Amino acid sequence: MSENPTIALDAMGGDIGPDAVLPAAINIYKKYPDLNLVLVGQEDSLQAGLSRLGVEQDERLRIHHASEVVGMDEPASSAMRNKKDSSMRVALNLVKEGTADACVSAGNTGALMATGRFVLKMLPGIDRPAIITALPNITGHSHMLDLGANVDCTSDHLFQFAVMGSVLSSVVDNIEQPRIGLLNIGEEEIKGNERVKMAAQLLSDSKLNYVGFVEGDDIYKGGAADVIVCDGFVGNVSLKTSEGLARMIGHFLKQEFSRNLLTRIMAMISLPVIKAFKKRIDARRYNGASLLGLRGIVIKSHGGADELAFTNAIEIAIKEVHNALPQRISAMLEQLLTEE
């Protein structure tokens, strides 16, 4: 890792594109004087965007041209085949060739996953990349993976996810021995499915701090585990269920407060509380999922991320760069395999 790390930003990705990425980049530029940023995307458009924000390129904030953009609904295979000069791919190339230490993109997950894997390759000993993010809970937060990179996982995959999640949690949250929980259900007579039960055995036999099964309601309760491991299908459904439910609850709260003049007055009076509450459950503060298992740091921002959310995603990249996350994952994996 260089003394002054460089982060490549896919400046065209996401639903908002440069209008979110550029202001976020400028926030980071001001906050981290030892950091370099590369804005990857259509030069003219990015140049104009920076000008509108009253900022000029310098050696710490520069534009790297890429002529194409991967569509948010574009299949990964099409992006891989037809968009070799996409902002996403070029940003990943910068990581590959060592020009950048990490890449942040709000582009479509499937394309980012597939291209990231193709360009950067997997870490030795890791079969599949996994998506991990921090999730708030009553007592703080935990990390959960995989959130959708893999649909059919073996127990070995789940074990590898646990290793990667453990390293990330220890690095990002400064926990010496992160507690690893395996997501399961408690309804069946014989708890859980075969893959989960076999993964539990692997984890029990390892040096990881495995604390056993956790259930869906433990995710937001907190206290159960620092890292929650599951396959990508389950993780993705759980995460999206949460997004939908939070939106519904917000909708109902708003509806009740805007029912009539009286309730609107109540809303005005309670505004400070409502604002504080909204901040507490603001998903933007948790934006930024790491694509683990690659030979390089790739952060996936939510597609709808705005300036604040994208800024958060860049800060996760910075933390991982400072801690050389991929190297630490490799070292941990080697250590665990040697111990066996």
Add this chain to the structure above:
Amino acid sequence: MSENPTIALDAMGGDIGPDAVLPAAINIYKKYPDLNLVLVGQEDSLQAGLSRLGVEQDERLRIHHASEVVGMDEPASSAMRNKKDSSMRVALNLVKEGTADACVSAGNTGALMATGRFVLKMLPGIDRPAIITALPNITGHSHMLDLGANVDCTSDHLFQFAVMGSVLSSVVDNIEQPRIGLLNIGEEEIKGNERVKMAAQLLSDSKLNYVGFVEGDDIYKGGAADVIVCDGFVGNVSLKTSEGLARMIGHFLKQEFSRNLLTRIMAMISLPVIKAFKKRIDARRYNGASLLGLRGIVIKSHGGADELAFTNAIEIAIKEVHNALPQRISAMLEQLLTEE
């Protein structure tokens, strides 16, 4: 179905037991003058409970003695082997022998599932029972299954769930052709896992009103489907994730409103709105999951159900009895299989 249906209540089940079941039974007794209720459990204790509530047994509300109680954490196998006179099992026996038209229990899900299956047997053409419940969304509600009865499902199982869910939705919500959605994830290049893709094919080829894939965030968004089909592992995690998240959001809202004197005053002023909001997201109004696929109607109430919640569960049983749900499922299945 008899003119005056009879519902058997496992009066000892759940975290609260008779203190929730008896008041709920009395609510139902008063509200439905053409309905009979059988309270199954320890006679003395139930008799004393009724007396405390100022109610006496009559031909419409009677106690049926059962000497044992299945523990909330008791493995299903142990309940099956050792508790042949449990309130749960005796209530199911009453359905089996035709004394009751349905059974409602807040006892442990695993034991209720296993015992229900053992006592009542499966409907012809259905391999596995499934748990279904109504979930609120922004535009109304939908039904989702399976919520934890099955951990490893084939595409045939998912198809059978769709059939059962479709009948339940048409019966309970009076929808002629309920829209069936298959829960999936959209992150992978090739969407979803093999089982889901094969189930999608089966559903597309059937006469069911299959509307395609839905994702986790569609559950609470509404408008996507009337019935959401998934395997029990995914459904259980999704449901429990929701429980946990709703609890966390409630916790944060309460915390913000009780931060200091000023916010407490704001809470007092906004109380009508807060109450209306709480009512909107009150899970008790959705309490009562149906165990589908059995030759009899079995409703599983949440273990923590109070009087209001348990009352709701009984009302679901009443609706299913009036509509002869198991017979309708059989008829629909036969119709679908004949058409093929």
